[in-house]
Amino acid sequence: MKDKIIEILYKLIKKPYQFMFKKNDSWNLTLEEYLNNSENSLGFHLGSFLVKNNLSIQPQLEVHDVYHVLTNTGTTVIDEINMQFYLFGNGKQTPFVYIVMMTGFVFHSRHLKQFITNYKKGKQAHKFYDLDFSKMLAIPIRTIQSGFNIK
Template identity: 30%
Template sequence: MATLQEKIEQVRREFDRTPKPTAKQLIAYPQDSLGQLLGYYLLNANHGQNVYADNEDVLHLLIAEESSIKEDFALYFYLFGNGCNSLRTWATMGIAMAVCPIYLPYFYKRYRQGKNALRFYDIDHLGLLYQPVEKVKQAFMII
């Protein structure tokens, strides 16, 4: 019988075998699809053409209103409202509250928006890359 640690390692190996598209490949996705916009986002963020997309990049594209430190912090408040209860989320929110207390009302607003959206933080976002962005946002009630 496999231990929990062995099962975790098995899942991790399976996940690592799943091919992730590069920014250059993503740009070839259908017009206005999540994949194409993710490809442009990765290129514009100076990640390069051969960087691989991951779920965090997809979440940033769906949730963040702009690319800034404030929005990077607000992303984790949104995810916490959506049900993400990870150590990384807690740590980031703690740092955000300590470093940017002036934005607490905005962070709370983003938390409430995450609470009102359908749970989506833990799905395989890479499977949605061919879908239009607006369709994905509507499906999960992302504001």
């Protein structure tokens, strides 16, 4: 039940957050364009992630899905909290990161050890959270992951 509440909270804050903090342009790419990249590329893996999880492209929020792909993180509430701890460890400091981490502390404190482990993994990775991934869609995903020590 608490995960449903958290999901509703995330959905409620998404649009205001996007309006207030997301000043980047949409990539204006279709799912087919992602999937037309080579099978080992970031773009193909991004498209496959969207298909597998029955998700649609959300303009200006494409990078969020790239983080899921690069860190091999699922889409459950716990997965999302783990990913935000990872990104925080990597240096990302945004209101969304803090909101998600706070919900993790409050609602899922029994997973704190796992959250800390992901924070440490993010610290060990080379800074990647602020890259322009729209220009990296043709690059093999393993090249990006190994080059930035993303585990």
